[in-house]
Amino acid sequence: MRAKTAQDRQLLELIDPIAGSLGLDVVRVRLMSGAKRQRLQIMAERPTDHDISVEQCAKLSRAVSEVFDAADPISGEYLLEVSSPGVDRPLTRPIDFDLFEGEEARLETDRMIEGRKRFKGVLAGFEGGNVLIDLDGEEDTALIPFDWLADAKLVLTDALMKRGAAIRAARGEPEDDGLPEGGADQITDTTTPSEDNA
Secondary structure, three states, X not given: OOEOOHHHHHHXXXXXXXXXXXXXXXXXXXXXXXXXXXXXXXEEEOOOOOOOOHHHHHHHHHHHHHHHHHHOOOOOOEEEEEEOOOOOOEOOXXXXXXXXXXXXXXXXXXXXXXXXXXXXXEEEEEEOOEEEEEEOOOOOOEEEEHHHEEEEEEOOOHHHHXXXXXHHHHOOOOOOOOOOOOOOOEEEXXXXXXXXXX
């Protein structure tokens, strides 16, 4: 789930070691088409506290740009966006479901499970390759195979907003940073393949 398409997976293979060298984990990589240019979105965080600073976003952006200028894995002009996963973050790895146990989440599967593909409830952890979730209106904890997930994301609740505010306060940032969804820390850079710069 960290990568959606075959190209995303190829890019992730290049980005993972770059992020790792900077002490960061990649949460998600998406190459999205746009009206004028493509956009490469990289969400990353420190494994120690699942956060990232603006400075670290900038370092990762510069390091990825250097490697991509040489490897040229994306044809045409693209916009590189490096950000934190945000408060209502995507859940892309098994560890995420343990880390955010007790938080509300929305899950979507790539196939029908008991007549539906969308689920909302409180995360109850991860076990044996399954996401455990206490669904709204149901007594038993549901087990949803991680490999069947198409999308998973935390729901923006008051408790989650307070948690995000506490993280920003600990970093000395204002409560409302006014930045778009995708995280308080975000660096955007316009990148052109090296052959176009010649």
